[in-house]
Amino acid sequence: MTNILKSRYTLVQWDQRDAGKTLKLNPSPTQPSVGQMEQETYQVIQFLRNELKQEKIYLPGSSRGNVLGFDIVKLHPELLHAYFTSNPVASQLESEKELLKTLKTHFKDDAVASRELDSISFPFSGDESMFYLRKWLFYKDGKELPLKRKKPNR
Structure with a gap:
């Protein structure tokens, strides 16, 4: 073809x-x-x-x-x-769930990653879940995290 x-x-x-x-x-x-x-x-x-x-x-x-x-x-x-x-992205939610499974398997021996990935819930209940999912995706791909979280001004 x-x-x-x-x-x-x-x-x-x-x-x-x-x-x-x-x-x-x-x-x-x-x-x-x-x-x-x-x-x-x-x-x-x-x-x-x-x-x-x-x-x-x-x-x-x-x-x-x-x-x-x-x-x-x-x-x-x-x-x-x-x-x-x-292969269109038909369901972003299902894609995110599959990504989470993949990351949990990949980082199963990393205590920090496992704790943060285990805290993720769907649908995302807040920014933390999305942040942790993207953070560990970047690390899996060998990249630095593009956004450094700023501490809130008090």
Whole structure:
């Protein structure tokens, strides 16, 4: 199937900032924001339209990239012939629950991680649950935590 597509279309794979091959080859010096990734998605599409001299493109999206793809569909449908999805994030809550299971297994021998991960409840009852889930996801991925928690002024 891929060979048929390659013979008829120019295929371009772009991994969003800090994901896929981009993470290994060119990690972001700062923690990317959703707004930044949305802007970069739009910029890549504009680059391809100009470079390939095409008024519209076909856009596929996979996994978390579907969030960015749906954003383009909503805000800039005039740029696309069509949008195709694969492995979309169908339920953020179920994804978060699976992530928690994975992190608990990964950090089962770390007392601090286990205590913090065990304190997480769904739906998130407060910022602490989300903070701990993201904190240990970053550590699992070998990254520093992007946000340092500030002590409240008293």
